[in-house]
Amino acid sequence: MKTDFDAIVVGAGFSGLYMLHRLREQGLNVRVFERGTAVGGTWYWNRYPGLQCDTETISYSFTFDADLYRDWTWSRRFAPREEIQRYAEYVTDRLDLRRDIQFQTSVTFAHFQEDTNTWKVGLDDGTELTTRFFVTASGPLSTANVPQLPGMENFEGEVYHTATWPREDVQFTGKRIAVIGTGSSGAQVICNGGIAEQVGRMVVFQRTPQYITPAKQMLLDEETVRERKDNLEALVEEMKNSSFGAPGTSTDRSAFEHTPKQRDEVFQAAWEYGAQAFALATYNDLTSNEEANGFAADFVRRKIAEIVSDPETARKLMPNYLFGTKRPIKADNYYETFNRDNVDLVALKEEPIQEVTANGIRTSDGFYELDMIIFATGFDAVTGTLFNMDIRGVGGQTLQEKWLDGAEVMAHLGIATHGFPNMFMCQGPQSPSVMANFLFGIELNVGWTAKLIGYLVAHGIERAEANADAEFEWADMVQQQAEATLLLKTESWWSGANIAEKPRPKFFLTYLGGVKKYREELDANEANGFKGFTLSSALEPAVA
Ligand code: NA7
Numbered sequence: 001m002k003t004d005f006d007a008i009v010v011g012a013g014f015s016g017l018y019m020l021h022r023l024r025e026q027g028l029n030v031r032v033f034e035r036g037t038a039v040g041g042t043w044y045w046n047r048y049p050g051l052q053c054d055t056e057t058i059s060y061s062f063t064f065d066a067d068l069y070r071d072w073t074w075s076r077r078f079a080p081r082e083e084i085q086r087y088a089e090y091v092t093d094r095l096d097l098r099r100d101i102q103f104q105t106s107v108t109f110a111h112f113q114e115d116t117n118t119w120k121v122g123l124d125d126g127t128e129l130t131t132r133f134f135v136t137a138s139g140p141l142s143t144a145n146v147p148q149l150p151g152m153e154n155f156e157g158e159v160y161h162t163a164t165w166p167r168e169d170v171q172f173t174g175k176r177i178a179v180i181g182t183g184s185s186g187a188q189v190i191c192n193g194g195i196a197e198q199v200g201r202m203v204v205f206q207r208t209p210q211y212i213t214p215a216k217q218m219l220l221d222e223e224t225v226r227e228r229k230d231n232l233e234a235l236v237e238e239m240k241n242s243s244f245g246a247p248g249t250s251t252d253r254s255a256f257e258h259t260p261k262q263r264d265e266v267f268q269a270a271w272e273y274g275a276q277a278f279a280l281a282t283y284n285d286l287t288s289n290e291e292a293n294g295f296a297a298d299f300v301r302r303k304i305a306e307i308v309s310d311p312e313t314a315r316k317l318m319p320n321y322l323f324g325t326k327r328p329i330k331a332d333n334y335y336e337t338f339n340r341d342n343v344d345l346v347a348l349k350e351e352p353i354q355e356v357t358a359n360g361i362r363t364s365d366g367f368y369e370l371d372m373i374i375f376a377t378g379f380d381a382v383t384g385t386l387f388n389m390d391i392r393g394v395g396g397q398t399l400q401e402k403w404l405d406g407a408e409v410m411a412h413l414g415i416a417t418h419g420f421p422n423m424f425m426c427q428g429p430q431s432p433s434v435m436a437n438f439l440f441g442i443e444l445n446v447g448w449t450a451k452l453i454g455y456l457v458a459h460g461i462e463r464a465e466a467n468a469d470a471e472f473e474w475a476d477m478v479q480q481q482a483e484a485t486l487l488l489k490t491e492s493w494w495s496g497a498n499i500a501e502k503p504r505p506k507f508f509l510t511y512l513g514g515v516k517k518y519r520e521e522l523d524a525n526e527a528n529g530f531k532g533f534t535l536s537s538a539l540e541p542a543v544a
Pocket of ligand 1: 141147148162180181182183184185186205206207208327348376377378379434492493498
């Protein structure tokens with residue numbers, strides 16, 4: 001059947017941009033719908049002061065096109081938001097993508113049409129379109145989690161969430177501000193945004209203390225930049241064979257191979273080096289062995305005690321759960337910020353919020369007068385944005401029903417789910433997603449999906465559907481990966497435990513096998529004729 005488009009893609013972040021490029025290269029007629037006014041996804045919406053990527057720029061760049069890589073020069077070891085936004089614009093213009101992106105347009109529904117094996121897609125302006133393939137590139141971290149604090153509606157000051165930060169300048173000078181949440185976003189707002197230096201007073205409301213190691217941001221010199229551009233092929237080889245998809249993020253060494261003194265030297269060197277070194281390149285058993293984990297956890301706690309001058313504040317900042325079981329945070333001068341006279345810490349588990357009033361927050365121990373509240377409370381991760389669209393597959397079943405409101409999320413290879421033929425998810429549940437360098441993960445996951453779509457088109461296959469047993473096997477394997485680690489012992493967004501009203505997922509939401517293994521899984525699947533999918537056309541019987 002003739003459709004308006006061969007493929008409709010939701011979102012013009014890096015996944016959507018790469019999908020558009022790869023599908024168009026194959027001659028497909030593609031349209032991307034983006035609710036924002038520009039490309040960039042995460043980097044477009046999260047505009048809060050201090051935001052920078054925690055993957056180093058050497059590998060946080062597309063590598064599929066050597067000229068595209070070499071013609072862009074990053075200024076720093078970690079790219080600030082504004083620079084990544086410019087990079088997204090650069091990619092868009094270099095690949096001439098803009099002409100197929102419609103901005104300020106949200107996809108409100110996508111319904112599979114069983115009689116034609118196509119999708120009907122609805123937009124927020126009332127338009128309805130048809131497409132052969134429906135692709136979500138809407139991001140695993142794109143629906144803000146805003147806690148319902150008692151009395152919040154009474155607050156008369158300014159209120160912001162890091163993930164929906166306004167485009168206009170926000171003035172901080174002399175104000176009394178609260179930062180609620182101390183994940184990656186909160187940490188960056190607190191110590192990297194320059195806010196603490198400007199405000200009259202900053203009160204940090206911390207629910208769970210975090211292990212935060214220095215990022216070690218720095219400007220890049222010309223020689224470093226030239227060297228990485230000259231050695232791109234070797235870099236890509238290293239990324240392909242690493243676990244995180246970035247150099248310097250793996251080690252074969254166990255913590256038990258070293259004496260306590262040697263371990264301290266290794267941890268100290270990683271602390272000084274920054275980036276992912278502390279979490280990923282010191283020892284390979286930090287997140288699989290509790291005793292090894294304790295070595296890293298103790299080291300960070302000792303650092304906190306050394307850095308933070310007030311012992312009571314230091315105590316509150318010390319995490320007492322397993323290291324690395326929440327996504328490790330890299331930020332410079334985080335603990336040092338609490339030595340400032342104008343920065344206070346409230347440990348919510350000891351001093352819970354009772355109510356928000358017109359001019360502040362009342363806790364069990366006191367009242368904090370405020371001009372501004374900044375929520376850095378994270379996301380309804382992975383499934384939140386998918387559930388916000390009315391996506392219906394075979395028999396009119398919604399994705400929410402299929403996945404039991406999040407309790408049984410299963411996606412074959414992290415890409416497709418049974419009952420939703422010809423629908424593909426970029427960086428979907430049970431893909432490596434944020435457990436890998438996101439851009440390299442996109443090259444793998446989106447690149448593979450584009451190949452599958454190309455195969456379907458070339459072979460006249462009208463319908464591709466993930467099999468129920470294949471997605472169960474994949475999800476179960478991902479869950480077993482998680483069970484072999486310590487990650488399930490702590491509540492976090494990546495185990496789906498941060499949204500109170502959502503059920504705890506039965507299967508872990510992120511593939512933990514690493515980039516190398518995931519790449520091998522995708523290659524093997526393709527070599528086996530896209531195993532686990534039922535491919536069928538009007539003329540031929542189904543082939544499983
Ligand atoms: P995160 O990592 O989910 O952090 C959210 C923070 O907000 C975390 O400290 C939470 O505490 C806290 N939080 C959440 N709800 C509340 C309520 N109701 N009250 C107080 N504090 C709360 O989100 P980020 O945006 O920082 O980072 C997300 C990812 O983006 C990150 O992992 C990187 O991949 C980039 P908790 O720890 O749940 O007790």
